Amino acid sequence: MAKVQFLTYYDKKYPIKLGHYSLRLFQQEHNASIAEAQEDMRLFQHLLFLALNQGARIEKQELDLELEDMVDMLDECMIDFALAIPKFYPSKEDIPEELKDELAKLQEEGGTQTDTSTTTKSKRKRSSK
Numbered sequence: 001m002a003k004v005q006f007l008t009y010y011d012k013k014y015p016i017k018l019g020h021y022s023l024r025l026f027q028q029e030h031n032a033s034i035a036e037a038q039e040d041m042r043l044f045q046h047l048l049f050l051a052l053n054q055g056a057r058i059e060k061q062e063l064d065l066e067l068e069d070m071v072d073m074l075d076e077c078m079i080d081f082a083l084a085i086p087k088f089y090p091s092k093e094d095i096p097e098e099l100k101d102e103l104a105k106l107q108e109e110g111g112t113q114t115d116t117s118t119t120t121k122s123k124r125k126r127s128s129k
Helices: 020-030 034-039 041-058 067-088 097-110 117-127
Strands: 005-009 012-016
Touching (some): 005 067, 012 041, 020 034, 020 041, 034 041, 067 097
Antiparallel strands (some): 005 012
């Protein structure tokens, strides 16, 4: 599981983390899932803001951005943020089903390939026990 990932915005690297802390706050405030956030840009920008806050907290940094800045940051980093989300889960099996479809669409749009070799190996290990 990734401790933090980084997004570059105006030549500055910002740590992000989607962990229990940020997901719990998101759920409490919006009663919505990550998949729903990807459908609603207002929710998605708030999810990014919470991920930035948790990343800054972990890295012991001050966050110099406000919630209102997320609109501009998403213009620059939306795909990178969406692709960073699964890196916070230990394996593909741990990603919620509704999120897997959305991430596959984003990867197709971004032209990136996902390495499934570790997933296949872990499945083989489990089935051979």
